[in-house]
Amino acid sequence: MAGQGCLVANDWICGEYLRSRGQELTDATLQHVGITAVSVLTGLLVAFPLALLARRGRYFAGPVLGLTTVLYTVPSLAMFSLLLPLFGLSTALVVTGLVLYSLTVLVRNILAGLEAVPPETREAAKGMGYGPVRLLWEVELPLALPALTAGVRIATVSTVALTTVGSLVGRGGLGNLIEDALPSFFKAQVLTASVLCVLLAVAADLLLLGVQRLLTPWTRIPGRAAAAAKAV
Template sequence: MAAPPDDCLARNEWICGEYLSTRRHILLDAVGQHLQLTAVSVLIGLAIALPLAVVARRWGWAAGPALAVTTILYTIPSLAMFSLLLPVYGLSATLVVAGLVLYSLTLLVRNILAGLRAVPEEIRQAARGMGYGPIRLLLTVELPLALPAAMAGLRIATVSAVSLVTVGAIVGFGGLGNLIYAGMNTYFKAQVLTASVLCVVIAILADLLLLLVQRLITPWTRAVRG
């Protein structure tokens, strides 16, 4: 007598290969949305944080307000943040991106500013003595030397964004969070576990990728450790 087919979906098991095979396209769509929301929000956050950190380094009085405002934004609970942004952006992916951008600012501004402040003053003086103007000094001396700290902030902000994207499920744009939310409402074990594991995998892979990029663009840090 032939063995009955594996029907782990009917048994509602946590680990179910049949779920992966029958819902592959749903998982791929959710992963794609998750990656897109994460990448867009972090890139926009970086585009805002970099000039903020440069201004805060250039004019010391601006550092306090910049860090204070971004820190306050980071302390707002995610559900409250999305609710506050709802009247402005409505139920859209832009709402999720805007919230993630605001959360990323404190991590990015603080680390970029720390990197700029860590550049030795004698290096700045030597560059000025060689005729470097403010912009050339920033682009060719200060920012490259600030890269290790900036990349550390970027890695933390990216992993944080991967996690926070799931909260976007409350407005229908949460990537894998949509599957987690729907699975919890229906107690669909395989869906909850699979989507959760994929979130962890994305966070780990994103961190490892950025670590590799950091090592490639800052080879002198390995030489110093050696």
């Protein structure tokens, strides 16, 4: 009874809410993680060829960067409304919207990473017989990884937050709990879902930071990044 008192009193912090709604919180969190992961991975797959296209020159860079920027400025409600006739009230609707929002960050970071590769490194690789594809995968991409992973981190954190907007169509993960609690202002549910959303963003960022450090060990040693580039 003492535990239920916080539910009756509608306290912000309520252990009974956590105990009684544990499965609901788990399901919402898993949906949130799933939508975020699929959106970021799909966004990366779409952004990579767009960045390669933009790198070919200003004639391509202007339209690609301009389009991704315009997409990012479209309000989420308007974006979902435009996509609704194509996808209906489905998870695909939310994922597609999140992918479009992620493109501006991912494309710019991938492009910045590739353009930061020293020209002498490219020339040295070409002199060793590297073709365009091998040059990209074995030389340019490894050196562009710091910028690329930084873009993925930013896109992931922002997508964790934007996923809550999917509650408009019932596919918002933790956002569903927040929206359901707002009419009655169920404080414990609002606070718990909000805190879990923040914790997901922090955990995802730290995880990706760890992956970045594993993939780019030379960046942890002063001067080694430049030396590695010159040694190619």
